[in-house]
Amino acid sequence: MMRLIKGKKIKLGIVGGGPKSWIGHVHRISSRFDDEYEIVSGVFSRNSNISKTFGKKIGIDKDRCYSNYQEMADKEAIRFDGIEVVAIMTPPSSHQVIAEKFIDKNIHIISDKPFTGDLLQAKKLFKKIKSNKNIKYALTHNYSAYPMVREAKVLVEKGKIGKVEYVNVEYVQDWTDGKIVNKKNAKKILKWKINKKIVGTSAVLNEIGSHAYHIACYVSGLKGRNVFADIKQVSKTVKMDNNAQVMINFNNNAKGLLWTSVMARGGVYGLRFRIFGTKGSIEWVQNDPGYLKFNPLKGAVKFLERGFFNAELSKKFSRIKFGHPEGYLDAFANIYKEFAESLRTKAKKRWFFPNEYEGLETAKFIEACRISNKRKAWTKIK
Amino acid sequence: MMRLIKGKKIKLGIVGGGPKSWIGHVHRISSRFDDEYEIVSGVFSRNSNISKTFGKKIGIDKDRCYSNYQEMADKEAIRFDGIEVVAIMTPPSSHQVIAEKFIDKNIHIISDKPFTGDLLQAKKLFKKIKSNKNIKYALTHNYSAYPMVREAKVLVEKGKIGKVEYVNVEYVQDWTDGKIVNKKNAKKILKWKINKKIVGTSAVLNEIGSHAYHIACYVSGLKGRNVFADIKQVSKTVKMDNNAQVMINFNNNAKGLLWTSVMARGGVYGLRFRIFGTKGSIEWVQNDPGYLKFNPLKGAVKFLERGFFNAELSKKFSRIKFGHPEGYLDAFANIYKEFAESLRTKAKKRWFFPNEYEGLETAKFIEACRISNKRKAWTKIK
């Protein structure tokens, strides 16, 4: 049976997201957005002093600032006012063990993406999650929480673009801080992302490619069946994947392309998908997230705006009236908000936040890409 | 001497923004954004039960949910844990009296726009604010808090577009809910906005035109000198200004146009400014707020992106890395955040949040428009 949430505000603990972390900042604002959570505990560093100092700064009792997640899980689990949810925002390869520890203590999980560092970990974690009926799990593939992405998902479900025939998705960034990466400066510029033990199977695929594959499946309703992947290293001496292009055959025989890069120079930054069906197509870009371009087979192109008159779904996941822009944080907070709602109710409802099934699928995709790239051949996702 | 802020979180009281209010929702999220405020008290309705029920729902002790602002000010002022800041989000004509009451109790003010309902009130309130050295005042002309609007302001100050010669600003919305407004349905559709006693001098100018004039002056660094205004009523029977077009002569001899409307049909919604100088021009639109278009006199158009490499100012007012969009709430929260910073420090620093001087100027502008419209002649702003 699901553990009950006791008070108005859900007691939230945090693992990761310390002083220099960007994503820590994002999670904390998102948890505050709708006044559903109270951050009461955390591990912000392996150094106990740093963890306590930072924790204090953000308003946490120093007794509940820990230097390792095991201690946190053990101690919080036995407090009468212990945390009910933990948000994990450490690097990929640690997601599994941390999540498992809290699952053992019946604490719900919000985990940053990717699901885990590799497929082996993913299978273990998935099994663990399914083994404990007391806990719920959410994965912050946050782009899927933009109102118009969810509007797109439902529009495809309703058959508005017909049978999906082609999916084009890309997520391109530039991580190089304006420099040519070489052996000497790689560690300074790219940090733990060049350490496979930390980043997992593939830097570019785990860090941002996972978002691209997730959103493609999330909106199209499809799963990949097999892939042909071509993954590039930064250079011969610096071992980190920095670009991946993947052809995908989907389970309904649709085809698709995924391109993800962390070396797309010049501030060209962006997540975008285009999905083509027998009756029309849709397009969405993160840099203009309040709009969904809908191209019916015949007739005028339509710009569906977040919260417009007929868009019930996008209204549900909006806070601000249409005409005013929402952004990245508003979408990220949608995951926190809906997860809270799911914890408070016993009702069977449809939830839109990404979950462990989606996490496992994405890990399978990345592993298939790794193998395909090595074999230079089409490879089954399994 | 300025009153000191005692703890980590600033104790915030709210007047207005009850159950059905959109702007109440906006203020509350904004106050939580950066964890600087704690909402501990409020008047959410003149009906005591409604006020308490709503207050409780958002986590406020029922003893601190009041049914009128006078009681709230009197009681909070004598509590040892009383509010330090009040946020006022009632209709325009009540801003002055409410603010004055709290000023008398040495409580800082964050007020929704416009400054007041009319110029008479504005002059009184301005005087009152200046009379009490213990308090600080912020006015939520929130659009001026977008990072790229502030980047624009500084860019103009630095002379990047030369001497300003022309300012074009517009804020257009559609308030009619898809209906033709007539005597019968006016009250249902437009509510208190058709009541001049509540909305003040002019519905369209007070409610959204004030934003347009404010942002034009904020960014250009200019003040209007005189105006020629043409204001339109909804219809002969329904007395509410729904469209205003204003020619402006600025204090440096620049000319300008302001257009604001609440009957711009078809979901065309938007705040936009374009400012032309002797060395170039800039353009910004609220629907794509992370970009500032900068057109130098010669050479390529530049798209300055929020948080990009050289934009120190826009970085200061951003939370999210460039490449990801921020929205309306992020900007609104910038006012709350910087106001908190201003309350915590004794240092002389430059603050970017709108203040009572800007409020008074905008009230003068609206009054001059009212007179010009009546006289059908150029009218001095005074």
Place this chain on the structure above:
Amino acid sequence: MMRLIKGKKIKLGIVGGGPKSWIGHVHRISSRFDDEYEIVSGVFSRNSNISKTFGKKIGIDKDRCYSNYQEMADKEAIRFDGIEVVAIMTPPSSHQVIAEKFIDKNIHIISDKPFTGDLLQAKKLFKKIKSNKNIKYALTHNYSAYPMVREAKVLVEKGKIGKVEYVNVEYVQDWTDGKIVNKKNAKKILKWKINKKIVGTSAVLNEIGSHAYHIACYVSGLKGRNVFADIKQVSKTVKMDNNAQVMINFNNNAKGLLWTSVMARGGVYGLRFRIFGTKGSIEWVQNDPGYLKFNPLKGAVKFLERGFFNAELSKKFSRIKFGHPEGYLDAFANIYKEFAESLRTKAKKRWFFPNEYEGLETAKFIEACRISNKRKAWTKIK
């Protein structure tokens, strides 16, 4: 009775558009576009040698290159193979006398805009045109010939946006070549445009404001009733209008704003209109001319594309399949093409090219602006 066109290609003469002329180039390409005209005669300079040299270069017999329009009209009129149409592309104040001369010779007229230099000339020319049933007249307000502008016109006619309530039109350019214009350099930079005898009533209004007013009326189907205009001089010493802002009351009680400038620094160049009705609104911008944004009162924004499935009218005035862009020349050539069609047929059809009625209206508007600016008062268009 209308004069008949004898052969396949219409014999075209040209007055103006000599060696350094941009607009001459435009007219000549436009006349060739659809293989309907043959340029056989012209006045390209008052200097006979220059006229002949230039004429020869573009393939005209030197006997038919003249140094003044009177001689050209007289001689061409008596040739058995004389011109059937003359295209006039001299500065505004000469349009009337030149056109009248050719009208007397029963030669059809394609005239560059504006109709004439001032209202007095306009009234004379209009009367002259109406007095000769043998000739037809077209005025190259070329922007009205873009397919999607004509689609917009018909969409308004059909009531798709309901009763028009507001019209916003602007045409802004920068003529200063990146310089601050002063007494010394004015003549070099702005040429005959600072000479009122040549440019007519107002430089900015005659040269580009006339396009803005024309397109506003063309699409909305309205006429201005009275105006309040504010026109600016370049400087005290340089007498040329470089900026005009005009409030317009239309004949159906709609209101509107027109802004036109030749000092909008930074390459911001553009003609745009937005028309708001009781059932929706439309927007078109010259820089993306293949699209018409149509905002119905409720529901999604539609992007109507030139030549798309249901757009019969825009297909009629297109040459290239949708998906591929058309530009300025394609639109300009539409006037030449349809004028040829109108000359070849005796059938009563609706023609979309601008004519003398529209020319006269625009001249009245400009004169009313001049007077209003002087009087600083609302002024009737008459």
Place this chain on the structure above:
Amino acid sequence: MMRLIKGKKIKLGIVGGGPKSWIGHVHRISSRFDDEYEIVSGVFSRNSNISKTFGKKIGIDKDRCYSNYQEMADKEAIRFDGIEVVAIMTPPSSHQVIAEKFIDKNIHIISDKPFTGDLLQAKKLFKKIKSNKNIKYALTHNYSAYPMVREAKVLVEKGKIGKVEYVNVEYVQDWTDGKIVNKKNAKKILKWKINKKIVGTSAVLNEIGSHAYHIACYVSGLKGRNVFADIKQVSKTVKMDNNAQVMINFNNNAKGLLWTSVMARGGVYGLRFRIFGTKGSIEWVQNDPGYLKFNPLKGAVKFLERGFFNAELSKKFSRIKFGHPEGYLDAFANIYKEFAESLRTKAKKRWFFPNEYEGLETAKFIEACRISNKRKAWTKIK
């Protein structure tokens, strides 16, 4: 020695582009654009009457309207006023034999793309062209003739984006006229494009993919080294390639992706390239062809506009001042114009129009794609 052009206007013959042809219309307007050519002869149908009727309609003597290209070549070659250039706009597989016949008669060639139907033909034609020093050859990969595409080419050459690392190009259309293509309707909808004998190696790659590959190489200055291609049939029963996705390794070790489709539903139409180098990136889209987005490694994104102050190259290939749009025809005509210039001069100059080298390369690429798709393996371009 190159054959001389005798008079002002170049005598042009046309093979193909008959009554129902769209591309015929395009070529004819393009040839007239700059008054350099005179169409004096043609084969517009294999039916002699149709050919003569159509030819007469467009102003050609009926004696010079032929029903087969051999007769045309033979007869025109011996006329004292015979054609100097032939423009070929028949389906792909006939390009080689037709061109060869005219080459034998020392007549210059403007050929529509692709170069030929397949690689075997391409090699033969290339050899033939190189064997006759008297003739020149231009291939209408027209998109490369947009001013800003040529500006992009030179910008890359000058090293403004550094060493090219990644090329992303796509050309997507919908040829299905809003229908689901099946065995029954395929021939009606897709015509000769489903006949491999006519369309050549691959419908989608020959008809539009060839443009995409050409423009990628044209601008980047690279050649493909090997490819991995995945080409899709319309259906099991209808044999026509309708979608191709190709990974490309370029000769400088850059990687790239090409996607081309004729089943991209909903009017999404477009050619676009993005090229990423070590110092920045560029982006261009055909639907907004007057702009080149240039993203330097650091600092603001620049929108380079056709004809702007510093863009000498784009000015050279423009006719209309910046601020006004040019379109598809203006670009197409650039090939005709520059080809005329190349025929009139003996000077050694750099020409920007596509030629036989580029044609051969594209044919090699398409053949490599065909083989790769069959082998499901990376395949060398040779």
